[in-house]
Amino acid sequence: MATPGVSLSMLGGPRGENERTLVLVEFKGGNDGLSTIVPFGDDVYHQVRKRTRIEPKQVHRIDEYRGFAPGLKALSRRYATGKVAVIQGVGYPNPNLSHFKSLEIWHTADLRGRAGNDGWVGRLSAETWPDRDLPERTIHIGPEAPYSLASSTHPPVAFHSPDTYRWLGDRDAEATLDDGGEDSGSSVLDRLRGVMRDARSSSERILSVVRRYETKVDYPGADPGDALRNAAALIHSKLGCRVISIRVGGFDTHANQVFDHPDRMRKVDAALDAFLTDLQRSEAGKKTLVLAYSEFGRRVRENGSGGTDHGKAGVMFAMGEPVKGGLYGKYPSLTDLDDSDLRFNVDFRRVYASAIRYMGGQDEVVLGQRFEPLKIV
Amino acid sequence: MSRRITLLVPAALLGLLALPSAGLGVSAEATQTEPQETSIPWNRRTVEHLYNRAGFGVRAGAAAKALRRTPEEVVEELLSGSKAVEPPYYQQGTTVEMAAMRAMDRSDKRRARALWSRDDRAQLLDYSSWWVDRMVRHDDPLRDRMSLFWHGLFATNYQTVKRSYDLIEQHRLIRENALGSYSDLLHGIVKDPAMIAFLDNEKNRKGAPNENLARELMELFSLGEGHYTEDDVKEVARALTGESRDRLGNYVYAGRYHDGGRKTILGETDRFDADGVVDLILRQTACSRYIAGRIITYLEGVEPDEVRLAEYAAWLKRHDYEIEPFLRKLLLDPRFYREEVLAARVMSPLDYYVGLTRRLSMNVDSKVLIAAAAQLDQRLFDPPSVKGWDEGEAWITTGSLLQRGNTTGILLGTIDVRATFQLKPERDPFEVDTERRRAAAEAQRRGGEAVGDENTEPMDEAGMGDDSMGGMDDGSMDDGGMSMGDTMMRTEPAADDAKDDLPKEIRDVLRTMGPSYRPQVNLNYRLRRMKTKTDAKIVGALLEELLAIPVPEDTRARVLEHFRAERERIGLTEEGLLKNPELAEPLLRRLAHLILSLPEAQLS
Numbered sequence: 001m002a003t004p005g006v007s008l009s010m011l012g013g014p015r016g017e018n019e020r021t022l023v024l025v026e027f028k029g030g031n032d033g034l035s036t037i038v039p040f041g042d043d044v045y046h047q048v049r050k051r052t053r054i055e056p057k058q059v060h061r062i063d064e065y066r067g068f069a070p071g072l073k074a075l076s077r078r079y080a081t082g083k084v085a086v087i088q089g090v091g092y093p094n095p096n097l098s099h100f101k102s103l104e105i106w107h108t109a110d111l112r113g114r115a116g117n118d119g120w121v122g123r124l125s126a127e128t129w130p131d132r133d134l135p136e137r138t139i140h141i142g143p144e145a146p147y148s149l150a151s152s153t154h155p156p157v158a159f160h161s162p163d164t165y166r167w168l169g170d171r172d173a174e175a176t177l178d179d180g181g182e183d184s185g186s187s188v189l190d191r192l193r194g195v196m197r198d199a200r201s202s203s204e205r206i207l208s209v210v211r212r213y214e215t216k217v218d219y220p221g222a223d224p225g226d227a228l229r230n231a232a233a234l235i236h237s238k239l240g241c242r243v244i245s246i247r248v249g250g251f252d253t254h255a256n257q258v259f260d261h262p263d264r265m266r267k268v269d270a271a272l273d274a275f276l277t278d279l280q281r282s283e284a285g286k287k288t289l290v291l292a293y294s295e296f297g298r299r300v301r302e303n304g305s306g307g308t309d310h311g312k313a314g315v316m317f318a319m320g321e322p323v324k325g326g327l328y329g330k331y332p333s334l335t336d337l338d339d340s341d342l343r344f345n346v347d348f349r350r351v352y353a354s355a356i357r358y359m360g361g362q363d364e365v366v367l368g369q370r371f372e373p374l375k376i377v
Numbered sequence: 378m379s380r381r382i383t384l385l386v387p388a389a390l391l392g393l394l395a396l397p398s399a400g401l402g403v404s405a406e407a408t409q410t411e412p413q414e415t416s417i418p419w420n421r422r423t424v425e426h427l428y429n430r431a432g433f434g435v436r437a438g439a440a441a442k443a444l445r446r447t448p449e450e451v452v453e454e455l456l457s458g459s460k461a462v463e464p465p466y467y468q469q470g471t472t473v474e475m476a477a478m479r480a481m482d483r484s485d486k487r488r489a490r491a492l493w494s495r496d497d498r499a500q501l502l503d504y505s506s507w508w509v510d511r512m513v514r515h516d517d518p519l520r521d522r523m524s525l526f527w528h529g530l531f532a533t534n535y536q537t538v539k540r541s542y543d544l545i546e547q548h549r550l551i552r553e554n555a556l557g558s559y560s561d562l563l564h565g566i567v568k569d570p571a572m573i574a575f576l577d578n579e580k581n582r583k584g585a586p587n588e589n590l591a592r593e594l595m596e597l598f599s600l601g602e603g604h605y606t607e608d609d610v611k612e613v614a615r616a617l618t619g620e621s622r623d624r625l626g627n628y629v630y631a632g633r634y635h636d637g638g639r640k641t642i643l644g645e646t647d648r649f650d651a652d653g654v655v656d657l658i659l660r661q662t663a664c665s666r667y668i669a670g671r672i673i674t675y676l677e678g679v680e681p682d683e684v685r686l687a688e689y690a691a692w693l694k695r696h697d698y699e700i701e702p703f704l705r706k707l708l709l710d711p712r713f714y715r716e717e718v719l720a721a722r723v724m725s726p727l728d729y730y731v732g733l734t735r736r737l738s739m740n741v742d743s744k745v746l747i748a749a750a751a752q753l754d755q756r757l758f759d760p761p762s763v764k765g766w767d768e769g770e771a772w773i774t775t776g777s778l779l780q781r782g783n784t785t786g787i788l789l790g791t792i793d794v795r796a797t798f799q800l801k802p803e804r805d806p807f808e809v810d811t812e813r814r815r816a817a818a819e820a821q822r823r824g825g826e827a828v829g830d831e832n833t834e835p836m837d838e839a840g841m842g843d844d845s846m847g848g849m850d851d852g853s854m855d856d857g858g859m860s861m862g863d864t865m866m867r868t869e870p871a872a873d874d875a876k877d878d879l880p881k882e883i884r885d886v887l888r889t890m891g892p893s894y895r896p897q898v899n900l901n902y903r904l905r906r907m908k909t910k911t912d913a914k915i916v917g918a919l920l921e922e923l924l925a926i927p928v929p930e931d932t933r934a935r936v937l938e939h940f941r942a943e944r945e946r947i948g949l950t951e952e953g954l955l956k957n958p959e960l961a962e963p964l965l966r967r968l969a970h971l972i973l974s975l976p977e978a979q980l981s
Contacts, residue, residue, distance in 0.1 A: 098596050099762065099763075099764070100596075100602070100762075100764050101602050135775065140774070143754045143761075144754060145774050156774070156775075157774075157775045157776075158774035158777070159774075159775065160752075160881075160882060161881060161882060163798070163879075163880035163882075163883075164779070164780060164783055164880045164882045164883060165776055165779060167779050167782050167783065167974060168782075168783045168786055169783075169791060169967065169970050169971060170967050170970075170971070172942075172943070173943075173967065173971045176935050176936060176939045176971060177782075177975060179931075179935050180929070180931055180935065180976070184929045184931070184932075185929065186720065186721065186929075186980075188721050188723065189976060189977065191770065192773060192778070192976035192977075192979055192980070193976045195773055195774070195775055195778055195976070196775075196778055198775050199775035199776070199779050202775060254576075254577045254587060254589045255577045255580055255587075303580070303585060303586065303587045303588075304580055304581070304582050304584070304586065304587060305577050305585075305587050307580075307587075309587065309589065310588070339607065
């Protein structure tokens with residue numbers, strides 16, 4: 001385990017894995033689809049969004065109806081090269097407008113939300129990579145790991161910054177931390193002991209990869225650039241990470257949307273652009289599927305505060321070399337509304353289904369029912 | 378053990394021993410032999426449990442003392458708390474500066490704003506450290522425990538509100554009513570300026586409703602998801618129109634923006650206003666169930682079963698949402714002490730750091746504890762969302778578990794930061810500030826953008842990215858990319874990180890400690906007083922002192938085995954160890970660090 005190469009042959013090799021990686025980028029707070037893929041060719045858009053609307057001349061046009069937000073310059077360029085899929089009208093039946101309930105639904109892929117079930121990535125991991133020899137198969141980088149990665153049997157690894165992702169105490173004492181068996185008589189203690197074991201076994205591998213990572217690609221600092229840079233390091237290393245999750249906050253634009261949303265778009269665009277460029281440097285990078293999602297879109301008509309309230313259907317992006325770019329789903333009608341909100345026409349679980357298949361999993365088993373995979377890869 | 382511990386029981390607690398406890402009619406001495414009167418299993422474990430959950434933990438010796446009293450007496454003392462707590466006073470006073478600022482040109486305004494913002498953050502940190510200090514001192518622990526609960530329930534964050542005064546006032550409302558009436562709290566919170574700002578209600582006007590407060594009022598503050606409809610949200614938003622703030626941040630009812638029409642909410646139609654809606658909500662069974670469930674789950678660590686929830690919800694409603702009788706019932710309920718609940722709650726970062734500070738009886742600046750908890754995503758006055766914090770096992774990831782132990786090692790001085798991070802020998806890790814200050818000053822000279830940091834408070838640079846301030850927002854967004862993460866404790870470097878720089882998680886804690894920090898602890902001295910003469914006794918004593926729960930035998934055996942090997946390595950006998958403080962103390966601190974890094978140390 002001294003070098004990444006050794007750990008790879010020891011841990012990653014023998015199961016004939018295809019070295020594919022799934023990266024999940026969550027836009028926390030409910031991203032406004034209308035300000036992301038802008039329906040500038042729709043008169044209704046300009047009527048309902050008097051204060052937050054984006055001028056047609058600023059939009060990076062896809063066609064005469066819609067285009068990328070001004071801040072999504074790099075993504076629009078990548079879209080033109082066929083490596084970005086724009087999935088329009090994404091949602092699920094009986095949409096829930098609570099951040100937390102809706103996130104639970106996205107994280108569990110279950111319309112009941114959290115009901116004693118694991119997260120969908122947790123289930124993917126347990127089904128597809130059942131042997132628990134590599135805790136870092138699923139990784140969250142940054143604070144607040146999402147529930148999607150939760151698993152009673154295959155919990156994720158999570159770290160903020162690689163430098164402190166190890167116990168800095170006495171080397172000789174370290175083994176004492178996690179020698180305890182999972183028979184302490186307390187189930188919570190057993191689980192904590194498992195987390196400690198995972199932490200210690202994964203930290204050495206992750207550190208060796210991430211801390212030494214060098215790339216000429218210039219990532220924008222901080223959120224979410226650093227996390228994506230670390231993700232790229234893990235992917236290139238072929239350590240065996242299969243799913244990497246990051247979260248970006250700041251999308252709950254109830255007010256001052258005209259300032260806050262473009263700012264988010266620019267930051268996300270720059271970070272994703274760097275990441276996608278960086279991924280081109282290795283085969284593993286070229287086999288990486290990046291999905292960006294948010295728990296819901298926002299209300300069609302803006303509120304009185306220069307913002308928008310919680311809504312329903314939203315937009316997703318699929319990015320990376322394996323992606324078949326283009327438009328998916330229909331742009332939801334701005335007039336035929338579901339109680340003042342956009343109607344969805346693509347169930348997000350269809351996107352999950354194709355991601356699960358891409359990752360070599362069985363979508364019906366993981367999702368609990370069959371969804372026609374969206375042909376984004 | 379107990380001899381030393383008596384010193385640590387706050388005088389206020391001792392003074393309260395004599396408080397008359399309703400319906401008991403027996404003195405503390407007389408009850409010594411009657412603990413079996415109650416069906417609460419009253420022993421070391423359950424006493425510690427009570428202090429862990431109703432407060433922030435207790436030293437082993439203090440637990441032994443409490444055991445000599447009845448559960449009723451101890452609970453009554455917790456409910457009474459100290460009446461002598463004196464909250465600090467702060468001036469609202471930003472109005473003069475704001476008026477002056479309006480006359481300034483753009484660059485002066487930026488500067489003034491950044492300075493204002495820095496001062497404001499400092500004020501919030503000052504108040505936070507007062508609060509955490511209260512938790513450590515433990516003279517009104519249940520109030521502070523419940524304040525933390527309500528702070529998570531009525532979560533409001535500084536990033537949005539941007540005025541410390543408003544958050545401090547909100548906290549005063551919460552703290553004063555923490556054991557009082559939830560009804561008062563709920564009525565107060567919909568008119569609370571910080572909440573109004575946080576959930577955009579000043580923009581919620583007749584004809585142009587904003588649903589943010591309406592939704593969270595029902596979903597998170599009172600009823601819970603699933604107990605209202607989307608139409609209810611829209612109608613409640615109408616009822617809340619006009620609940621607003623003036624430019625100074627004071628609450629105002631703006632009648633001209635209020636929608637006085639009829640609304641149908643939760644099946645009732647009336648001309649509801651804010652108070653009317655709150656009263657309507659309080660009448661719902663779902664409300665008492667939600668609040669009862671949240672409190673029980675917070676304090677027990679597991680959700681109550683249906684029978685128990687119904688019982689407590691009915692009790693809460695019958696007692697007009699008074700929290701004190703509710704807590705009395707809960708803390709004296711034998712089910713609060715059942716096996717499933719004992720030692721099965723994962724501590725929050727604050728619980729962990731405050732608890733270990735208390736158990737080590739170490740003097741640590743509360744700001745250090747705040748910085749440490751902030752690095753684990755528990756930032757006071759800045760919860761991650763309006764939902765507050767996910768409690769329990771959600772706190773633990775592989776990363777956070779390691780980080781807890783590392784910060785403890787820094788607190789105990791057992792981690793050599795310089796060696797660990799291979800800092801250049803000429804560079805003092807504690808002087809990162811100086812470097813930064815120089816870089817910031819340089820940047821300021823070059824671009825006139827950055828504001829120099831004149832002091833070493835940890836939030837120095839954070840103010841730089843702050844572009845808006847209450848009503849003064851001129852909409853400029855040209856900051857250095859820090860509008861997202863910058864919060865009270867979250868600091869970003871002003872200059873690019875050098876390769877050998879310290880990781881942020883550790884840097885913030887070290888900065889807050891400052892160069893004069895030394896761990897004020899003397900474990901060798903403590904153990905000598907306890908007369909622990911064998912490895913087993915030393916390990917046993919420290920496990921008992923430092924952990925909130927008893928450890929399984931296998932853990933004890935492993936720690937002992939490690940300690941014995943360590944002692945033998947330095948060539949001292951069991952008997953001789955404590956007589957050599959210069960050798961023993963580092964060894965004991967490393968032992969304490971190990972113990973506090975164990976999975977067991979996360980439980981209370």
